Amino acid sequence: MRGSHLFTKTRREAPKDEVSKNAQLLIRAGYIHKELAGVYSLLPLGLRVIKKIEQVIREEMEAIGAQEGALSSLQDPDIWKKTDRWEGKADDIWLKTKLANNTELGLAFSHEEPWTRIMQDHVNSYRDLPFSAYHFAQKFRNELRAKSGLMRGREFLMKDLYSFSKNQEELDSFYEDVRVAYENVFKRVGIGNTTYFTFATGGVFSKWSHEFQTVSEAGEDTIYIDNEKRIAVNKEVYTDDVLKDLGLTKENLIEAKSIEVGNIFKLGTHYSDALGLVFQDEDGHEKPVVMGSYGIGLGRLMGTVAEILSDEKGLVWPESIAPFTYHIVSLAGGDEATEARATSLYEAMITRGISVLYDDREVRAGEKFADSDLIGIPYRIVVGKKSTDDLFEVIRRSNGEVLSMTRDELVGG
């Protein structure tokens, strides 16, 4: 991608209606556009990051055998009535709409019901179990108060995974697989060492649910961390009984604000009972499928990385989810030989399929550096009159380290 073709522009100042660091930086750098409170559109750079995050998650989901589908956002009220999530308390969260003939529809705020119903068509025997399915889908929630940029929105992309098992043991086993997969995801996107496996409110079928909480002042949750055991307890279940149960002592716990970047939850047979998702077991008896659900909000995750891995100059993406790996900054300033050198490097890298943004704009060095810092691509290759055809100055965005790399090293050949 050539910088001169990229339609987004950077801004010196953030719009005054954004207070959160994640939204300020992502808007200033041209990753996202705010449509409404709690509703953001993705611009080319932002979409690249989201796609990268999506791919990291996809790889970890495939690694535990989950199968990808894609369910609709428009929802049939019938199945939600069966689980008592169409009216009453759920009214607070739904965004509902109507067809021309006045039929009511909902915009999905989650997908337990539709996934469960789909499985009625495909699950008959114990031989069909266990398995798991996931998708990346927009969620719509009528948040009373959207806030903190990408942290709490009314429309957002979420990966949700559902598991279908014969019994509790199978569910427990898969649940553990997901825990490991989630830890891998958070490690890979660069927030592994500040993210804690956290005990939180459970449900009817399990004592706890678990959250993955990333320590950050931008978070809305409060957790108590045991750094030795690398686990935490959400404030909502922070009681003497719970601590005793978990073998934790107050003296070893540190209170911290945190962002919930993932949640895993044992559903038991709540949804399968309500919607009649059953299978015939070896013994000939009909039994409800035992389920689990597991979610990661992609936009929130992008926002969390923006919050945590940024500095006063701008964003700092880890290679795993950066929109580009390299940022060639050409300081030709009208010097044809320099420009040719930069362009030649760019074209060679593109030919090799290397992810590179080439700032070929005719602006001054200072502006290019400032923009490059703000956009936060991991490696900046500075091509100026000082560089030669073979040796390039490469600066690591995360720590400012200056590397000297040959053309062959950069082009990979």
Next chain:
RNA sequence: CGGGGUGUAGUGUAACGGUUAACAUGCCUGUUUUGGGAACAGGUGACUCCGGGUUCGAAUCCCGGCACCCCGACCA
């Protein structure tokens, strides 16, 4: 949903109830410049959120609405 706050060029800000709504930045022209947001000159860009009202006169005061931000409540 309760409480508080804010709406003025694309963006950030200013303007006592009183000329043609100002400054910075952005954008356009030109000259010069070219390794950390350059300089100069000229230009472009606003029914001051919407609707009423008070007044000789409203960006400014009052009423209603809408939007946005913050705190709280809420968040399978």
